[in-house]
Amino acid sequence: KNEVEQSPQNLTAQEGEFITINCSYSVGISALHWLQQHPGGGIVSLFMLSSGKKKHGRLIATINIQEKHSSLHITASHPRDSAVYICAVTGNDMRFGAGTRLTVKP
Amino acid sequence: GAVVSQHPSWVICKSGTSVKIECRSLDFQATTMFWYRQFPKQSLMLMATSNEGSKATYEQGVEKDKFLINHASLTLSTLTVTSAHPEDSSFYICSAGQGAGANVLTFGAGSRLTVL
Numbered sequence: 001k002n003e004v005e006q007s008p009q010n011l012t013a014q015e016g017e018f019i020t021i022n023c024s025y026s027v028g029i030s031a032l033h034w035l036q037q038h039p040g041g042g043i044v045s046l047f048m049l050s051s052g053k054k055k056h057g058r059l060i061a062t063i064n065i066q067e068k069h070s071s072l073h074i075t076a077s078h079p080r081d082s083a084v085y086i087c088a089v090t091g092n093d094m095r096f097g098a099g100t101r102l103t104v105k106p
Numbered sequence: 107g108a109v110v111s112q113h114p115s116w117v118i119c120k121s122g123t124s125v126k127i128e129c130r131s132l133d134f135q136a137t138t139m140f141w142y143r144q145f146p147k148q149s150l151m152l153m154a155t156s157n158e159g160s161k162a163t164y165e166q167g168v169e170k171d172k173f174l175i176n177h178a179s180l181t182l183s184t185l186t187v188t189s190a191h192p193e194d195s196s197f198y199i200c201s202a203g204q205g206a207g208a209n210v211l212t213f214g215a216g217s218r219l220t221v222l
Binding site for chain 1 (some may be wrong): 140144148149150151152165197199201207209210211212213215216218
């Protein structure tokens with residue numbers, strides 16, 4: 001079993017839909033990161049969480065430390081949100097989820 | 107905001123040659139930089155953590171003599187792939203860490219290496 005599990009692996013949505021991507025981890029962490037990787041490969045750090053909830057524009061990230069689970073939500077999704085979203089945890093070292101490939105259709 | 111410049115963005119080299127990739131923090135000092143590798147259709151894999159002025163810490167399975175990391179200043183870390191072979195062809199990415207535990211990460215745009 002991977003230490004960082006993401007679901008779903010692939011997700012296709014219609015523009016405007018509310019999207020949720022989940023991340024569960026089994027190791028102790030000091031922080032959890034949500035990353036966005038566009039087709040060209042460039043990576044953007046969306047959020048770093050150690051507790052609670054953060055919001056940036058249409059993106060919301062939550063983390064439940066007791067349940068070792070985090071979610072990334074995208075409200076009013078748009079085709080430009082199409083990317084791979086990666087969950088990463090840092091603690092003694094850094095581990096990555098396999099990524100969720102999101103496609104938002106117009 | 108914080109910017110990390112990675113260069114070159116892509117490189118093609120012959121088997122047996124060495125390739126150097128640079129990672130620079132442009133507007134902040136990064137005591138810690140991270141190097142990752144990503145194979146096609148796979149997620150990122152942390153290769154090593156480099157701290158300014160000290161030896162890099164390599165992840166298990168990453169050959170330190172093959173992937174030489176130098177972090178000689180607070181704004182520059184380099185990764186040199188020595189005696190590159192086709193199986194080293196990959197997307198190499200760096201990030202610079204800020205804050206407590208270097209947890210605030212800014213990523214470079216990545217370098218795509220193709221070894222012929």
